[in-house]
Amino acid sequence: MPDPQPAAPRRTPLAQVHEGLGATMTDFAGWQMPLRYRSEIAEHNAVRTAAGLFDLSHMGELAVTGKDAAAALDYALVSEISAIRPGRAKYTMISDADGGVIDDLIVYRLADEDFLVVANAANAATVAAELTERAAGRAAVVEDRTDEYALIAIQGPSSAGILATLTETDLPSLKYYASYQATVAGRDVLLARTGYTGEDGFEIFAAPDDAPALWAALTEAGQDAGLVPAGLAARDSLRLEAGMPLYGNELSRQTTPYEAGLGRVVKLDKASDFVGKAALANVAEKAPARVLAGLVGQTRRVPRHGYTVLWEGKPSGTVTSGAHSPTLGKPIAMAYLDADAAAGADLTDGALAIDIRGSAEPAALIKLPFYRRQERS
């Protein structure tokens, strides 16, 4: 049999809007997504100083509902999901039996027996299948509702002010990692104060048919405040500066949450058993053999995914994500470093370098993140 034709990339409800804006489109996790509209550095800077508008409709939305939904998620995920209060959300992970990360997730508890699990686009089908299997035998139903949601994010210091002109919802009372049922520009949405940029911002889950009108309303409301549409390229450099992991780069089935510096999301002492518990308990007891570290390049050449990190000239790690940082004006990278290299390398002692296409370019070790926004006073 000949190989089947690869499926055409899926289009989001906003695809025509992006094309109208002249976006450079790219295939990402089976979806056709905007990579950038004009300059990705300008888009990045707009999110740091004003606001950016993102189409995230490729993300997977999985509904878990029923009397035992909380218990099913306690067993399926590494965090204590039953402890999330209705209206709040939590960053968590789904682990395999060996402690490897299947995906990182945000779980919104919409009501006592009603959860929305947001998964990465590339992993949504796998996560849906795992949740279904792990919920078997309980009074809980798992449904993939990705096609029922458009997801628009508005991110940046001006986003609350822009959004306030389009909704009567009390935004100051909407806490980070909380959500409200709200009306925005006359459309019923789930409005969450979450994001992946290191800035204040909101994610708006809406009906697909409402997405173009919401996008247009947000664009118009943000015009004077400097809001611009922002693509996946800016989203990647923003999350990297904020030290946030990207599945497939910093996280995979070959990494544990502890190596990624995210052991805090694993609740080993929750009442329920959970998939991966024994393996993760074992890992948690030992110091990890490698740790996720932040590196700042001391020359202008940019480290890329997969490049080797050298400590005193010896291969001692691998770059997972690298980019020119618009905010720092320098190359930055996250890398898994052998624990002895990470512990032995002084912050600026010159022992660390990144092999950039055959040339050892010096790098300094820094404590993540690269960028932290000023807290609102």
Add this chain to the structure above:
Amino acid sequence: MMSVPEELYYTAEHEWLAISDSTARVGITDYAQRALGDVVYVSAPAPGSRVTAGDPCGEVESTKSVSDIYCPADGEVTEVNPEVDEDPGLVNSDPYGAGWLFKIRLDSEDQVPPGLLSAAEYSALIQEEE
């Protein structure tokens, strides 16, 4: 649409040359800068170095990737654009003007070096790649 000035010569690797007497000013095309995205660093061959047509002689780093610059002709590098070193974004904003990368004194002297494409040929090439 993509700008391909009539008076320049081109390579299949998306460099352009402005030839005047025995000197060529070299840069990357509008098509190339659009495909790369925002340029953050250019490594150009040092003044005084010998370059050979078709050999990699520098790099353009953009936010998402790095690409080799292939030398478009035999000769000696006489000058590197210091403005691009200061502000690599010039390669995006003005690829055929302020964003030029380096100059070569051509071995072919006042002859156009072999193997270069005309504007029409280059336009046809990028239409195929679209």
